[in-house]
Amino acid sequence: MGAKILYIDPVGTGVVAEGLQLLNSHKQEGTELTMVHLPRGPEHLEYRYYEALVLVDILHLIREAERQGFDAAVIGCFYDVGLQAAREVAERMAVVAPCEASTRIAATLGDKFSIIVGRRKWIPEMMENVARYGLKDRLASFKSVDLGVLDFHRDEAETARRFRQVAREAIERDGAEVLILGCTATYGFYHQLQEELGVPVIDPMLAAFKTAEFAAELKNQFGWSHSKVGGYESPSPQEFASWRLEEQYNFADMRAWLQGAYQLDNPAKQRGG
Numbered sequence: 001m002g003a004k005i006l007y008i009d010p011v012g013t014g015v016v017a018e019g020l021q022l023l024n025s026h027k028q029e030g031t032e033l034t035m036v037h038l039p040r041g042p043e044h045l046e047y048r049y050y051e052a053l054v055l056v057d058i059l060h061l062i063r064e065a066e067r068q069g070f071d072a073a074v075i076g077c078f079y080d081v082g083l084q085a086a087r088e089v090a091e092r093m094a095v096v097a098p099c100e101a102s103t104r105i106a107a108t109l110g111d112k113f114s115i116i117v118g119r120r121k122w123i124p125e126m127m128e129n130v131a132r133y134g135l136k137d138r139l140a141s142f143k144s145v146d147l148g149v150l151d152f153h154r155d156e157a158e159t160a161r162r163f164r165q166v167a168r169e170a171i172e173r174d175g176a177e178v179l180i181l182g183c184t185a186t187y188g189f190y191h192q193l194q195e196e197l198g199v200p201v202i203d204p205m206l207a208a209f210k211t212a213e214f215a216a217e218l219k220n221q222f223g224w225s226h227s228k229v230g231g232y233e234s235p236s237p238q239e240f241a242s243w244r245l246e247e248q249y250n251f252a253d254m255r256a257w258l259q260g261a262y263q264l265d266n267p268a269k270q271r272g273g
Contacts, residue, residue, distance in 0.1 A: 002030025003216035006065045006073040006258075007209060009184075010054050010081055012041030018153075019187045023209050031213055034070075036061070039257045044149035044185075045077050046121060055082045060254040062086045066093040068258065071216035074098075074208045076184050079122075080129055087226045091234055094215035094225050098204035099129045101211035102180045103138075109200045110177030112140040114170035116163060117182040118147045126182060141174040142182075143167070149185045156188075163189060167197055180204065 007023065020035055027033055038057045042050040058075060059082055065073050072094040075081055080097035087095050106113035115130075117123060123142045130139055143166035145159070152159050163181070170176040180202045181190060190203040218224040226232045240246065 002028070002032060003071045003213055003220065004032045004069060005034070005209070005212050005216060006061075006070045007033065007035040007076055007212075008058060008061055008073060009035060009037040009076050010041075010045065010058050011043050012038045012054075013043045019184070019205060022187050022203075022205065026206060026210070028213055033209075036258060039253070045079060045081060046119065046149060048125070051079060051081050055085070056249065057254065058082045059085055059089050060249065060251055061258060062089050062093070062095060064251070064255050064258050066090050067255075071219055072096065072212040074212045076205065076208065078102075078183050078204055079125055084231070087232045088234060090226065091228070092219070092225055094212065094219050096208055096211045096215055098184055098208040099126060099182075100133050102182075102202045102204045102207040103130060103133055103135050105207050105211075106178040106180055106200070106202055107135055107138050112138055112175050113178040113180055114140045114143055114167075114174055114176035115180045115182040116143050116145060116166055116170070116186075118145060118149060118152070120144045120146075122182065140176040141170055143170050143174075149183060152183070152185050152189075160189060160192065163193055164196065167193060167201075171197065171199060178202065184208075 023033060023035070038054055041054045041057065045051050045054065062073055070093055073086070075083055075086060075095065075097045078098045080099045083095065083097045083100065103113065115126060117126065123144070126142065130136055145162035145166055147159060147162065167179055170179060178200045179193070179197070181204060184205045187203060187205050190201040194201040228234060
């Protein structure tokens with residue numbers, strides 16, 4: 001039996017066709033992949049304020065995804081927006097995100113890794129996550145290419161040039177043995193860089209998706225998912241009911257939005273772009 005995976009693009013815009021094609025071309029046989037963007041919100045999450053705006057919608061999608069029988073969900077932003085809260089909300093479903101997935105994979109592929117980011121602005125929050133995941137000592141460096149999320153695919157040749165330049169610095173000066181592209185909007189660049197540089201280059205969209213497939217397999221075969229003793233203990237259903245949270249926060253709207261999500265296996269059923 002295949003896994004049922006939800007990939008959440010946590011911005012209020014249409015999903016990117018190239019990114020969907022990338023995931024579809026690498027999914028395991030039997031995996032059912034659904035991708036959805038949020039029904040509202042900013043077009044990127046480069047600011048913590050924007051993250052705060054989308055957090056409620058992400059968490060409501062996670063709750064609804066579990067209700068609809070998904071085995072795992074991906075929160076598709078390298079800031080890993082709301083990851084800990086999402087694992088708290090999900091009772092059985094596995095939840096993964098790109099930074100944690102990418103850095104853990106990188107730590108198995110080399111002694112030191114560097115993360116290539118778009119802007120210097122991103123580094124403090126990403127460093128917080130690397131430290132949380134216990135991998136600060138494995139981080140060789142952050143390297144910025146001075147591009148925003150919406151800039152990566154405007155001039156792909158220039159983006160690739162900047163990636164190559166800072167990637168070589170990371171390897172030759174900083175001692176990086178593995179490189180991570182620190183934004184899910186960098187899809188499509190990893191393969192050429194990897195061929196040219198001769199080191200593993202991790203695409204975070206792929207890393208998160210493949211980790212979700214693996215997490216779903218662990219859950220389905222062995223019953224292994226997030227512990228509900230301690231930090232990921234879920235909120236009380238009785239409190240949800242008595243406080244009328246579903247009514248107050250219009251959970252029904254999110255339920256309808258997810259039911260109309262962009263499904264790779266069903267091109268006729270598409271929302272967004």
